[in-house]
Amino acid sequence: MFEARLLKSGQLKKILEAIKELLKEATFDCSDSGIQLQAMDDAHVSLVSMCLKSTGFDKFRCDRNLSMGINLESMVKIMKCCSNDDIMTIKAQDNADTLTIMFETSNQEKMSDYEMKLMNLDQEHLGIPETNYSCIIKMPSTEFARICRDLSQFGESVIIACTKDGVKFSTSGDIGSANVKLSQNTSIDKEEEGVTIEMQQAVCLTFACRYLNLFCKAAPLSPQVILSMSGDVPLVVEYQIEELGYIRYYLAPKIEEDD
Amino acid sequence: MFEARLLKSGQLKKILEAIKELLKEATFDCSDSGIQLQAMDDAHVSLVSMCLKSTGFDKFRCDRNLSMGINLESMVKIMKCCSNDDIMTIKAQDNADTLTIMFETSNQEKMSDYEMKLMNLDQEHLGIPETNYSCIIKMPSTEFARICRDLSQFGESVIIACTKDGVKFSTSGDIGSANVKLSQNTSIDKEEEGVTIEMQQAVCLTFACRYLNLFCKAAPLSPQVILSMSGDVPLVVEYQIEELGYIRYYLAPKIEEDD
Amino acid sequence: MFEARLLKSGQLKKILEAIKELLKEATFDCSDSGIQLQAMDDAHVSLVSMCLKSTGFDKFRCDRNLSMGINLESMVKIMKCCSNDDIMTIKAQDNADTLTIMFETSNQEKMSDYEMKLMNLDQEHLGIPETNYSCIIKMPSTEFARICRDLSQFGESVIIACTKDGVKFSTSGDIGSANVKLSQNTSIDKEEEGVTIEMQQAVCLTFACRYLNLFCKAAPLSPQVILSMSGDVPLVVEYQIEELGYIRYYLAPKIEEDD
Numbered sequence: 001m002f003e004a005r006l007l008k009s010g011q012l013k014k015i016l017e018a019i020k021e022l023l024k025e026a027t028f029d030c031s032d033s034g035i036q037l038q039a040m041d042d043a044h045v046s047l048v049s050m051c052l053k054s055t056g057f058d059k060f061r062c063d064r065n066l067s068m069g070i071n072l073e074s075m076v077k078i079m080k081c082c083s084n085d086d087i088m089t090i091k092a093q094d095n096a097d098t099l100t101i102m103f104e105t106s107n108q109e110k111m112s113d114y115e116m117k118l119m120n121l122d123q124e125h126l127g128i129p130e131t132n133y134s135c136i137i138k139m140p141s142t143e144f145a146r147i148c149r150d151l152s153q154f155g156e157s158v159i160i161a162c163t164k165d166g167v168k169f170s171t172s173g174d175i176g177s178a179n180v181k182l183s184q185n186t187s188i189d190k191e192e193e194g195v196t197i198e199m200q201q202a203v204c205l206t207f208a209c210r211y212l213n214l215f216c217k218a219a220p221l222s223p224q225v226i227l228s229m230s231g232d233v234p235l236v237v238e239y240q241i242e243e244l245g246y247i248r249y250y251l252a253p254k255i256e257e258d259d
Numbered sequence: 260m261f262e263a264r265l266l267k268s269g270q271l272k273k274i275l276e277a278i279k280e281l282l283k284e285a286t287f288d289c290s291d292s293g294i295q296l297q298a299m300d301d302a303h304v305s306l307v308s309m310c311l312k313s314t315g316f317d318k319f320r321c322d323r324n325l326s327m328g329i330n331l332e333s334m335v336k337i338m339k340c341c342s343n344d345d346i347m348t349i350k351a352q353d354n355a356d357t358l359t360i361m362f363e364t365s366n367q368e369k370m371s372d373y374e375m376k377l378m379n380l381d382q383e384h385l386g387i388p389e390t391n392y393s394c395i396i397k398m399p400s401t402e403f404a405r406i407c408r409d410l411s412q413f414g415e416s417v418i419i420a421c422t423k424d425g426v427k428f429s430t431s432g433d434i435g436s437a438n439v440k441l442s443q444n445t446s447i448d449k450e451e452e453g454v455t456i457e458m459q460q461a462v463c464l465t466f467a468c469r470y471l472n473l474f475c476k477a478a479p480l481s482p483q484v485i486l487s488m489s490g491d492v493p494l495v496v497e498y499q500i501e502e503l504g505y506i507r508y509y510l511a512p513k514i515e516e517d518d
Numbered sequence: 519m520f521e522a523r524l525l526k527s528g529q530l531k532k533i534l535e536a537i538k539e540l541l542k543e544a545t546f547d548c549s550d551s552g553i554q555l556q557a558m559d560d561a562h563v564s565l566v567s568m569c570l571k572s573t574g575f576d577k578f579r580c581d582r583n584l585s586m587g588i589n590l591e592s593m594v595k596i597m598k599c600c601s602n603d604d605i606m607t608i609k610a611q612d613n614a615d616t617l618t619i620m621f622e623t624s625n626q627e628k629m630s631d632y633e634m635k636l637m638n639l640d641q642e643h644l645g646i647p648e649t650n651y652s653c654i655i656k657m658p659s660t661e662f663a664r665i666c667r668d669l670s671q672f673g674e675s676v677i678i679a680c681t682k683d684g685v686k687f688s689t690s691g692d693i694g695s696a697n698v699k700l701s702q703n704t705s706i707d708k709e710e711e712g713v714t715i716e717m718q719q720a721v722c723l724t725f726a727c728r729y730l731n732l733f734c735k736a737a738p739l740s741p742q743v744i745l746s747m748s749g750d751v752p753l754v755v756e757y758q759i760e761e762l763g764y765i766r767y768y769l770a771p772k773i774e775e776d777d
Binding site (some may be wrong): 340357367368369371372373375 | 661668671672693694695696697698699700701703713
Binding site for chain 1 (some may be wrong): 402409412413434435436437438439440441442444454
């Protein structure tokens, strides 16, 4: 028996919005420590890794480890039927071929339940090596989304260059070239609007705009995004989900031929 | 001579929005008691019945009974030219082939008039028998619209089951199944947010989602919707229009083969 | 060296929105008095004339007269990357083939620069004769936009008839006919909501709705629009840009065959 209760179903709604354009279907691995998802996107370019800790749920029970193959498009449809403040419960029997999703309003006057068919999906568990990153940048997630969207108007790739003073995003294309520079800045009132940089070594890497834009769909989950970079290893774009866990995206840098 | 003056033209705007997707054209029957419209939708599946009482208008004069064939798409275009708070006057001569629609702002600094060609439409007057309904459900019109929209993602039909305690809306399809239950609830602050059930006998009937969704276009007319049901007779979905009258939709239940 | 600094980049954003549907590309003529643009629209029907005075800029330097051929679509893309309150600087060398556009947030923590390729465009300077107009109408720019949009639902042309008492906009088409009358009105609280008419002689002229609608894209630049009309000369539709200058559109009246 698996059962997990979440006080704000809006959180899971946002999580699904953050992965549904990368993954059509995915396996949710449930154990008594929580729910995990790890998968290459459908084009096998980037990696999505999500972790929701059991302690972050209002109630969590998982008698036996369970791997649930889920059609994300179907689950998104179900999640659209809840209000963000509805209480949500997910339930499955140990060998079930269906998952039950229940929503209740806080006054319990409206109760909905949805039964969704599960799928058998192949799974490949990918080891993600521990890495000491040369640069770790924390910045407002909406600012990162804005920059990625703006620059993708001009070119297909964005160069992220991080130094002690700040981070520069650049691109160029038919129209011309574009540079956006953010200074490190920690002295402002709201911590979540700050830009902080932890740097061992300056880094300058190139990434595909298209994927950065897809990762930015997670911005509603967290006011800040964390970018971790080292030469020649994948960039990590991380959004922490308050009290619940995180979602991380991995994307290998492009090899620039004209370097 | 026919002349009717309405202090808030927004009301007629909403009425047209509520019927324009069911009817391309319709006959407005004007008499000294008011304006009536009754018509099968273009696919001859559901019936629309609208009644606007003469007493609900600021001014109403109808010397001779008048049947005006109206192209609703054209009238919607004209209604888009008014602001909701404009004062509206509709005028026609006794044997006119045009209808004049006038809008004035409350300070009378902007006056508009539109002359619309009338049509000759065949009319079939359908008797609607008086019925004692087994269940009469009153609920917030936005909640009903939400449930119809949500469930139509999963299946083409929705089963409405009403008992003394509450009403359950269900559907199923390729993805799985869905149930939404509302409890009777009259103790809340705002009357218009309540769910009330008058029941002689429990009822469980199946309807086409598509039509329920079309009826829900009338939700802006009224905070509450009234569903009247009895076994084997058409469902009535009624929206009362403050001081002016009502709009009612009739839809026969589906015969479920797998019952 | 050319350099112009504007405290609110939102102003230039709105200017570009106001001309981009009429002109694909245009020459910006820079001199020490400011920036001017004058061009027939791509279909050679209307004329756009823009003037931004050097004194309206926070900083303005133009060592030598400069004609910059600009692809407006590209410049719109760049302007989309700024926030309305960003400080903007435009820069070019004397014989440059690129234009640099820079944005900075007021706290200078985000700095962006875009380098855009310039084009060689043919230029024809058109003399606009000074005219004494028979009627000059000032009215709220949103009201003018609303009327043009409304009437263009019914016909392709709109007749503007101006008398001492007010101005009437009329059209007719398949559906029927439409008239909107505005009364002169200067006694209201907010000057920008007034309608004022300076009239030497009553005027009644016909114009193409399509172009009036395109001119109305400038409405965000100014709360009031000024319409200047005389028999047989082009209508002028003028939007004044606070402290900076103006944008004017010229459109010849239609010759009505059935007059």
